[in-house]
Amino acid sequence: MRAALRDAFLSAAIALGLFAPLVGLVLDNGDQGLVLRGRPIAAAVLVAMVFFGRLGMHLWADRPGKEARAVKRGLVVPTGANRFLAPALLAFAVLLPLTGSRYYVDLGTLVLTYVMLGWGLNIVVGLAGLLDLGYVAFYAVGAYSYALLAETFGLGFWTCLPLAGILAAFWGVLLGFPVLRLRGDYLAIVTLAFGEIIRVVLINWVAVTHGPNGITDIPRPTLFGLRFSMDGGEGTVAGFFDIEPETIQRVVFLYYLILALALLTNWVTIRLRRMPLGRAWEALREDEIACRSLGIDVTNTKLTAFAIGAMFGGFAGAFFATRQAFISPESFTFIESATVLAIVVLGGLGSQLGVALAALVMVGGLEMLRDLLSTLGEQMGSELFSGLAGDLPTYRMLIFGLALVVMMVLRPRGLVSGRTPTAVL
Amino acid sequence: MFVTRLAPVRPDVFARPVRTEGVEALAYALQQLINGVTLGMIYGLIAVGYTMVYGIIGMINFAHGDIFMVGAFLSLISLLGLASLGITAVPLALALTLLFAAGLAALYGWTVERVAYRPLRGSFRLAPLISAIGMSIVLQNFVQVGQGARVKPMNALLPGGIELMNEGDFAVQLSWMQIAIVATTLIVLTAFTWLVTRTPLGRSMRACEQDLKMAGLLGIDTDRTISLTFVIGAALAAVAGLLFLLYYGVIDFFIGFLAGVKAFTAAVLGGIGSLPGAVLGGLLIGLIEVFWSAYFSVEYKDVAAFAVLILVLIFRPSGILGRAEVEKV
Amino acid sequence: MLAVSNLTMRFGGLTAVDKLSFEARAGEVTAVIGPNGAGKTTVFNCVTGFYRPSSGGIALTHPGGARFALEKMPGHRIASRAKVARTFQNIRLFAGMTVLENLLVAQHNRLMAATGFGVVALLGLGSYRAAERAGVEKARHWLERIGLIDRANDVASALPYGAQRRLEIARAMCIDPVMLCLDEPAAGLNPRESEALNQLLLSIRADGCSLLLIEHDMGVVMRISDHIVVLDHGRKISDGTPEQVRADPAVIAAYLGEGDDDE
Known part of the structure; x- marks a missing residue:
């Protein structure tokens, strides 16, 4: 107890050093330049949190019967959960549009986009063990490929979708080829740099990309050649089926489109995992040198993982472009890469179900929380709630960052870490 | 949601002369040389932190760029605080700020290592990298939440300078600020070199760099040495943060990202693990960036730095002064 | 089968292997032994393509007659084309699989x-x-x-x-593989496990696969090797059957002279 108290005091002293200047003092942008404003309470609260948190940790760790429980902690979430949870989630996803709520379908589309990105990145990070910090670059390549092909050549979504994937994969190969020979850490920083290069080029190459203004009026997808149009005439979905044209029809169609794309990603991943290529990816993650000694072409195998991951990123990008009908470089910042990475890591590297759950909680959950807060703020006229709603995106990244660290420290193999063998005897 | 603010470029620095021939062109190039060296010193200071950590535990400390950013914020807070306390003598204020920022940034560096990296020693390969990325995101957003997203401008502390040359309508300026930056960097690096080569602490650091396990067996407290490496690296980054603030006169929570990647490029270019290499690489990256901006395009100056990184990794991954890594099988 | 000729490997200023030549014949167990730091593992890494030798040649001839210049091949090709397999001193399994x-x-x-x-x-x-x-x-x-x-x-x-x-x-x-290279296979095994290993290796040889092994455990080496190459300071000091090598004064000098830093 005494040691615990001493440690808590020490931690609090360090926290005081960390938080007193950067939280206790604020640089306010005033009319006359910067003004330094004190904010002692916020800093004190943080220091107190560290003190009691640390104390609590010690008491928790010293509680009786710890030994017995320590053994249990090593157990993983039973893989049996897969058997019920996955079909239940799938059924939920398929049935969601029946609610008829535009809000839920839109939110579902957003979540599914991240699920697809997460599954795509999972191939690279989770299976092959390559840390790609610029995944958003391939997302951007896909989105801009579609937008530019549609704008320049008048190509439709369904022609461009495979092209967007191929172009993204091509960039993946181009970038991966020189870098994949090197140590893993270099790949991380080069992909980070590449994500940034793509964004800078998109902003500055105005002649092609229209710069920061982005590309507008990107065509919407068609259903077997039928347009989703409000006029309800010949060649539109509403006209063909002889129903009232409504926006929700297109929204639901887009929802099922991203659901199908995400499921395709999932299907390909699951299939590949049970094939030599997927096994080689996992083997690479475990031990690269051993792979080389078994005659596996390490660089090419990494390259396939990188390219296939990039391809799915490209697909998702094309979908993003057609859904928004507008894209600009602002949608493709490092924040996006970090979000997708956080989803993959929290889901448990390599676990498909985990990625879906993480996307649901971290994108869907936080989005709903924000909407809830802003509705509350409006209805009750409460500054506090609307203020919180406005700050949530910033706090969201803070939470993501903390989640990455905490996950790595406590459960590096993820929440759903039971690995299913790819072959049994 | 997030509009990235690249560090603003002071317009006068890159104002091209009307005619770029003869003496004027030479003067212009000389000015760029001066600017490039100044910027390169800042990158070099950050790069030392990358290279030290990499040398000892073989990881890229992604959060290092953000420690630099924290250092810049601490410096700005300190300068304003000192001004409000009535300490306005520039040399005194700068010296106190240097100590304040370096000390507290060192505390940040220590905490980051203790919280996010030490528990992961011996964990699987990707764990420390992911944790470092997480820490970088945390620091960035922590400062954004705490200090606001708007850019923080500051009046020039040391206006004016020496006019070295005046050719037609182009004058070569060596500002006091640039002299201060180069002088500070040289003093700090000298002290640092002394620390690494002449003190017991430096000896244990070098021993850990050679062989961490063996150093541990020989009775060196490796945990402590690693901690101190982070502390020293962070303090140097904070000095760089102060100099960056003085040079550009404006900072925001995002400056650590670009500066970090560039400084890392500098460390790789110089040969990661090599301390003189880090400084040399920093100078080169500073020069490349400034000359690229001056003669090609300011918009693509960051692309130039990244392109250098990729080219170095393809053609000479061991850098200029680095040793080629021999794989232990 | 495997012909190493004038193999030299330098790391910076250090010459780990100096103009080494030896042969490993098909269907035999060839052992490379020597005191610590003699360059055994370096030779091994050159043969299996993990190091690129500074100079010299490593030629492998398949029983079918196909010839491979191992010193010029990328690491993974040595396993996939030339069919040389290897194990590692510190076991490298795919631990999570x-x-x-x-x-x-x-x-x-x-x-x-x-x-x-x-x-x-x-x-x-x-x-x-x-x-x-x-x-x-x-x-x-x-x-x-x-x-x-x-x-x-x-x-x-x-x-x-x-x-x-x-x-x-x-x-x-x-x-x-046509040739299996083993880096200290008996290290850390108890006598029973060691004996089981011997049987396994002999049965592999009986299947027609040649073996090249580095070993510290003299018991294993003497019992299963057909041919032994002794290295010291990167040079070959002896080459022959177990009996010949055991009697070679140069070998005795190298081992005894080095004190007990073998093992």
Whole structure:
């Protein structure tokens, strides 16, 4: 107890050093330049949190019967959960549009986009063990490929979708080829740099990309050649089926489109995992040198993982472009890469179900929380709630960052870490 | 949601002369040389932190760029605080700020290592990298939440300078600020070199760099040495943060990202693990960036730095002064 | 079979292996021994393509007559084309994968070819199923031979040390090598495990695969080697049958003269 108290005091002293200047003092942008404003309470609260948190940790760790429980902690979430949870989630996803709520379908589309990105990145990070910090670059390549092909050549979504994937994969190969020979850490920083290069080029190459203004009026997808149009005439979905044209029809169609794309990603991943290529990816993650000694072409195998991951990123990008009908470089910042990475890591590297759950909680959950807060703020006229709603995106990244660290420290193999063998005897 | 603010470029620095021939062109190039060296010193200071950590535990400390950013914020807070306390003598204020920022940034560096990296020693390969990325995101957003997203401008502390040359309508300026930056960097690096080569602490650091396990067996407290490496690296980054603030006169929570990647490029270019290499690489990256901006395009100056990184990794991954890594099988 | 000629390997200023020449004949067990720091592992890494020698040649001739210049081949080709397999001093299994998966990964190239570069098998077409079944059968064969058949679905890292060693050897054998290189296979084994290892290695030799091994355990070396090459300070000091080497004064001098830093 005494040691615990001493440690808590020490931690609090360090926290005081960390938080007193950067939280206790604020640089306010005033009319006359910067003004330094004190904010002692916020800093004190943080220091107190560290003190009691640390104390609590010690008491928790010293509680009786710890030994017995320590053994249990090593157990993983039973893989049996897969058997019920996955079909239940799938059924939920398929049935969601029946609610008829535009809000839920839109939110579902957003979540599914991240699920697809997460599954795509999972191939690279989770299976092959390559840390790609610029995944958003391939997302951007896909989105801009579609937008530019549609704008320049008048190509439709369904022609461009495979092209967007191929172009993204091509960039993946181009970038991966020189870098994949090197140590893993270099790949991380080069992909980070590449994500940034793509964004800078998109902003500055105005002649092609229209710069920061982005590309507008990107065509919407068609259903077997039928347009989703409000006029309800010949060649539109509403006209063909002889129903009232409504926006929700297109929204639901887009929802099922991203659901199908995400499921395709999932299907390909699951299939590949049970094939030599997927096994080689996992083997690479475990031990690269051993792979080389078994005659596996390490660089090419990494390259396939990188390219296939990039391809799915490209697909998702094309979908993003057609859904928004507008894209600009602002949608493709490092924040996006970090979000997708956080989803993959929290889901448990390599676990498909985990990625879906993480996307649901971290994108869907936080989005709903924000909407809830802003509705509350409006209805009750409460500054506090609307203020919180406005700050949530910033706090969201803070939470993501903390989640990455905490996950790595406590459960590096993820929440759903039971690995299913790819072959049994 | 997030509009990235690249560090603003002071317009006068890159104002091209009307005619770029003869003496004027030479003067212009000389000015760029001066600017490039100044910027390169800042990158070099950050790069030392990358290279030290990499040398000892073989990881890229992604959060290092953000420690630099924290250092810049601490410096700005300190300068304003000192001004409000009535300490306005520039040399005194700068010296106190240097100590304040370096000390507290060192505390940040220590905490980051203790919280996010030490528990992961011996964990699987990707764990420390992911944790470092997480820490970088945390620091960035922590400062954004705490200090606001708007850019923080500051009046020039040391206006004016020496006019070295005046050719037609182009004058070569060596500002006091640039002299201060180069002088500070040289003093700090000298002290640092002394620390690494002449003190017991430096000896244990070098021993850990050679062989961490063996150093541990020989009775060196490796945990402590690693901690101190982070502390020293962070303090140097904070000095760089102060100099960056003085040079550009404006900072925001995002400056650590670009500066970090560039400084890392500098460390790789110089040969990661090599301390003189880090400084040399920093100078080169500073020069490349400034000359690229001056003669090609300011918009693509960051692309130039990244392109250098990729080219170095393809053609000479061991850098200029680095040793080629021999794989232990 | 394997002819090493004038092999030299320098690291910076240090010459680890100096103009080494020796031969390993087909169907034999060739051992490379020597005191610590003699350059054994370096030779080994050159043969298996992990280092590129500074100069000299390493020629491998298959029983079918095909010839390979190993010093010029990239590491993974040495395993896939020249069919030289290896194990590691500090066992390198795919720790998170099952025992069976470890053996299937080793058959990667053959299985990969059967998948028609992934696309055909992805759609469930082609001969992949049959190839996969054959792969599992081969794995079963090896699991029976190393006595791990009932642990096939366990994670590799859960195996005891001796079993991990045997698994690593079985995994290397799954690439169908003509030559198996073993880096201190008996290190850390108890006498019983060591004896089982000897039997396994002799049965592999009986199947027609040549063996090249580095070993510290003289018991193993003397009992199973047909031919021994002794290195000291990167040079060959003796070369012959176990009896010849044992009697060679140069070998005795090298071992005794170096004091007890062997072992």
